[in-house]
Amino acid sequence: MIKKKPFVLRVNPEILSILQKWADDEFRSINGQIEYLLQKAITENKKNKSNFKK
Numbered sequence: 001m002i003k004k005k006p007f008v009l010r011v012n013p014e015i016l017s018i019l020q021k022w023a024d025d026e027f028r029s030i031n032g033q034i035e036y037l038l039q040k041a042i043t044e045n046k047k048n049k050s051n052f053k054k
Contacts, residue, residue, distance in 0.1 A: 009034070 011019070016030075023033035 019033055020030050023030045026033065026036075028036065
């Protein structure tokens with residue numbers, strides 16, 4: 001099992017509300033949704049960086 005490290009994240013209440021609705025729509029917890037979005041952004045960033053290498 002992957003060990004996860006807890007941390008505090010301060011988020012604007014409006015953004016938190018949007019994230020909660022999005023997480024609910026995708027049957028995830030809000031923490032799971034944030035982790036999913038971060039992982040997706042990291043993966044996309046890696047793909048984009050490889051496109052710029054020459």
